[in-house]
Amino acid sequence: MRFFPNSLPDTELIDGLRNGGTNRRLFENSLYDQYAYLIREGARKHRLDEEETATAYADTVLSVIDQIVTGRFEGRSGLKTYLTQIFSNKCVDGIRKKSTNRESVHQQGVEIDGSLLQVPDETRSAIQQLIAQHDAQQLRERMKLLGDKCRTMLLAWAEGFTDDDIAREHQYNSAAVAKTSRLRCLDKLRDLYRT
Amino acid sequence: MITDWTSIDDYFANRLTADERHQFEATLRTNEDLAQAVAFYVAAKQTLRQEANEQRRAELMARPVGQTRQPWPYAIAAAACLALLLGIGWVLWTPTITPPQLADAYIEQYLTHPSVTMSATTDSLQEGLSFIEKGQLVEADQWLTSLLQRQPTNSEALKWAGIVALRQGNYDNAIRQFQTLSRRTELYANPGLFLEAITRMKRNLPDDKDAAKTLLQTVVTQNLEGAEEASLILKQL
Numbered sequence: 001m002r003f004f005p006n007s008l009p010d011t012e013l014i015d016g017l018r019n020g021g022t023n024r025r026l027f028e029n030s031l032y033d034q035y036a037y038l039i040r041e042g043a044r045k046h047r048l049d050e051e052e053t054a055t056a057y058a059d060t061v062l063s064v065i066d067q068i069v070t071g072r073f074e075g076r077s078g079l080k081t082y083l084t085q086i087f088s089n090k091c092v093d094g095i096r097k098k099s100t101n102r103e104s105v106h107q108q109g110v111e112i113d114g115s116l117l118q119v120p121d122e123t124r125s126a127i128q129q130l131i132a133q134h135d136a137q138q139l140r141e142r143m144k145l146l147g148d149k150c151r152t153m154l155l156a157w158a159e160g161f162t163d164d165d166i167a168r169e170h171q172y173n174s175a176a177v178a179k180t181s182r183l184r185c186l187d188k189l190r191d192l193y194r195t
Numbered sequence: 196m197i198t199d200w201t202s203i204d205d206y207f208a209n210r211l212t213a214d215e216r217h218q219f220e221a222t223l224r225t226n227e228d229l230a231q232a233v234a235f236y237v238a239a240k241q242t243l244r245q246e247a248n249e250q251r252r253a254e255l256m257a258r259p260v261g262q263t264r265q266p267w268p269y270a271i272a273a274a275a276c277l278a279l280l281l282g283i284g285w286v287l288w289t290p291t292i293t294p295p296q297l298a299d300a301y302i303e304q305y306l307t308h309p310s311v312t313m314s315a316t317t318d319s320l321q322e323g324l325s326f327i328e329k330g331q332l333v334e335a336d337q338w339l340t341s342l343l344q345r346q347p348t349n350s351e352a353l354k355w356a357g358i359v360a361l362r363q364g365n366y367d368n369a370i371r372q373f374q375t376l377s378r379r380t381e382l383y384a385n386p387g388l389f390l391e392a393i394t395r396m397k398r399n400l401p402d403d404k405d406a407a408k409t410l411l412q413t414v415v416t417q418n419l420e421g422a423e424e425a426s427l428i429l430k431q432l
Contacts, residue, residue: 032255058252123223130234139242158243168384183200
């Protein structure tokens with residue numbers, strides 16, 4: 001007997017993911033499980049092995065979660081349609097990589113995400129250049145030097161968990177205290193990165 | 196120079212007023228230190244997100260893959276058979292899920308593998324949790340008891356000590372631990388009442404079911420830790 005239902009309606013999944021908190025993980029798992037049959041279907045349809053298809057599926061689910069949590073998923077289509085489309089595109093990418101032998105090499109730089117779009121045009125390119133100078137691999141190495149608490153707090157923040165969620169998980173008295181601790185950890189990471 | 200991470204964080208989280216925003220952007224145009232800090236903020240967040248995604252991807256891929264979807268004719272036939280069986284079953288026997296079964300399902304899913312949460316606590320607690328993860332409950336009990344002697348206010352240790360007692364079948368002890376936990380009013384999130392309800396469902400003495408219901412209703416009405424699960428359980432209890 002499973003405690004959490006295997007199949008949840010879209011609205012419940014979306015609300016569960018957006019509400020955050022420790023329950024968000026349950027809804028993430030539920031979303032993953034709900035359409036996991038696509039892995040075998042994708043492998044058969046696109047003639048990829050199951051490992052590659054499973055990776056594409058997991059990446060798809062993570063991408064959908066990110067879009068739901070950040071509000072970029074507007075619900076114009078059903079979750080299943082949306083997820084299937086992204087998954088199909090990722091499988092096609094997998095085929096393309098195989099056929100052209102263009103596996104992505106390990107990336108040294110930092111990818112630039114959409115958050116920079118809110119920076120005014122005249123400053124954005126300068127910031128982009130500064131970001132490009134950062135070494136992602138070195139940042140990852142320095143993250144390992146942070147304490148467990150700092151690292152998990154920063155990872156949760158990057159995943160879109162709110163300071164309120166972080167306060168609950170780490171038993172801080174308030175979101176404001178969690179925010180102060182999180183920013184202190186970021187400062188510590190920067191110090192480590194500079195050394 | 197001390198970096199004003201709060202302003203940077205508030206800027207990207209859209210928490211600044213229009214005036215503060217303009218002021219921030221004006222400073223950003225001319226202040227090299229601020230520009231460097233903003234670049235680090237964005238680069239670090241992006242790299243952290245990739246790292247988190249990699250961890251989460253590995254966790255998701257480790258989940259057992261469900262059954263493939265059945266082709267339509269088989270699915271229809273299976274559904275017809277199931278409906279028939281359910282119809283017969285409904286007439287002959289109304290299935291009920293007992294409180295201990297519900298508690299077992301919850302314990303198995305949520306209280307057996309502490310590492311699946313995004314927990315990050317003290318090393319000592321992590322050591323105790325790793326015993327639980329490995330199913331070494333006696334060692335976990337000793338470790339957490341010792342930790343609580345040194346840190347009697349460690350609520351996370353108290354919670355897991357109660358869970359270990361619950362899983363060992365020491366229900367009275369578990370209830371005592373959870374009651375101690377639920378009296379801690381200063382905690383931001385307190386699962387004490389909810390876990391006491393689970394323990395009573397598992398123990399299943401004559402008054403336990405009613406007591407568990409009352410506890411779960413309190414958890415739901417006061418929106419305490421576990422409210423969502425409590426409302427699911429109440430529907431089945």
